[in-house]
Amino acid sequence: MSERTAVVTGGTRGFGRGIAGALGAAGYRVVTVARGEQADVVADAAEPGVAEKVIAEHVPSVLVLNAGAVPHTAALPEQTWETFTRPWEVDARQAFEWCRAALRQPLRPGSLVVAVSSGAALGGSPLSGGYAGAKAMVRFLARYADEEAARAGLGIRFVALLPGLSPGTAVGNAGAAAYAGRQGIDLAEFTAKLGPVVTPEVIGAAVAGLARDPAAAEIAYTVSAEGLSGLK
Numbered sequence: 001m002s003e004r005t006a007v008v009t010g011g012t013r014g015f016g017r018g019i020a021g022a023l024g025a026a027g028y029r030v031v032t033v034a035r036g037e038q039a040d041v042v043a044d045a046a047e048p049g050v051a052e053k054v055i056a057e058h059v060p061s062v063l064v065l066n067a068g069a070v071p072h073t074a075a076l077p078e079q080t081w082e083t084f085t086r087p088w089e090v091d092a093r094q095a096f097e098w099c100r101a102a103l104r105q106p107l108r109p110g111s112l113v114v115a116v117s118s119g120a121a122l123g124g125s126p127l128s129g130g131y132a133g134a135k136a137m138v139r140f141l142a143r144y145a146d147e148e149a150a151r152a153g154l155g156i157r158f159v160a161l162l163p164g165l166s167p168g169t170a171v172g173n174a175g176a177a178a179y180a181g182r183q184g185i186d187l188a189e190f191t192a193k194l195g196p197v198v199t200p201e202v203i204g205a206a207v208a209g210l211a212r213d214p215a216a217a218e219i220a221y222t223v224s225a226e227g228l229s230g231l232k
Contacts, residue, residue, distance in 0.1 A: 006211070007031045007060040009045040009094055010067030012038045014169035015116060018200025019064050022208040031058050034067065046094040051101035062211050063102060065138070066116040067094045070170045071131040073178035079129050087134035095138040099145040102156060109155030114207055115142040119164040119222060127178040135162075143219050159210060162231070163198040163223040167191045196225035 006023040010016040011032030024030045033041045033054060043050045045067035055063075069090035072083035095115050102113050120128065121136035142160035149156040165179075166172035167187075180190035191197075206221075206228050218230035 003061055005029045005031065005058050005060045006062035006064065007033060007054060007058055008064040008066060009033045009098065011064070012036050014171070015163070015166075015200050015203050016064070016066040018202075018204035019066060019207045020204075022201070022204030023062065023064075023211065026208045026211065028062060028211070031060070046090050046097060048097060051098040052105065055098075055101050055105055055107065059108070061108065061111045062207075063098065063107065063111065063113045064116070064207060065095050065098050065114065067091070068116075068171065070174050071125075071128040073127050073174050074129070075127060084129040087129065087131040088137070091131070092134040092137040092141070095141045099141050099158065102158075103145060103148055103152070103154070106149075106152075106154050107156050111156045112211055113142070113145065113156065113158045114210060115139070115158065115160045116203075117142075117160045117162045117220075119162050121162055122222075125175065127182060128175060139220055146219050158219070160220040161203065161206065161223050161228075162220060163203055165194065166198045167194070168197070168199060172197070198223050198225060202227070 004027055006028040008016050008020045011020040012034045020030045020032055032039045033043055033045050035044055041054055069086050071087050115138050117139040118135035120132040121139050125132040139160040142158045146158035165175055167176040176190055177187055180187045202225055203223055206223055220231040221228040
């Protein structure tokens with residue numbers, strides 16, 4: 001069964017729920033990890049030791065690192081260090097813990113690890129505190145882990161996905177509301193200006209596609225409503 005087992009952190013809502021659904025439809029036994037009671041494993045994905053325990057028990061061939069905090073949306077003068085660094089303590093920390101565990105245990109050859117970063121990692125997000133930097137670190141962690149896996153001959157592939165701003169998820173709704181307010185327009189007008197956005201279904205299909213082709217060429221991809229585009 002482990003050959004068709006997927007573990008998805010933050011897998012009970014938003015992008016994570018879409019990813020879990022797509023992998024389940026593709027025939028995977030999906031194990032979700034989140035703090036809410038709907039998760040298969042109720043735990044803080046960023047807590048040390050959780051990754052090792054879940055990997056040892058379920059031996060996934062696909063591991064999706066999606067857990068994250070909704071950032072405190074405020075301009076820099078209104079941030080505190082605690083609100084600013086929250087995405088580092090959750091988003092970046094969970095990616096670190098799970099990438100490290102995947103390398104140390106390790107996952108079996110042919111396994112795929114997908115780390116969900118953000119388009120904010122490329123252009124910044126001045127109303128989201130340390131979110132953009134934390135998501136940039138998630139991308140870096142995927143690259144570092146992929147290099148270490150290759151150096152050790154583990155046969156594990158690490159990929160980062162960078163979706164654009166996505167109203168309809170908790171993080172996307174918070175960002176859209178903040179930037180609509182900054183521009184002095186209502187949320188509906190701001191959302192309309194974005195055009196087609198990444199939905200949970202779109203990113204779920206993207207992850208399922210990577211699972212079908214774990215040897216895809218790039219280490220990082222942007223994700224738009226049209227799908228994946230490779231980043232060098």
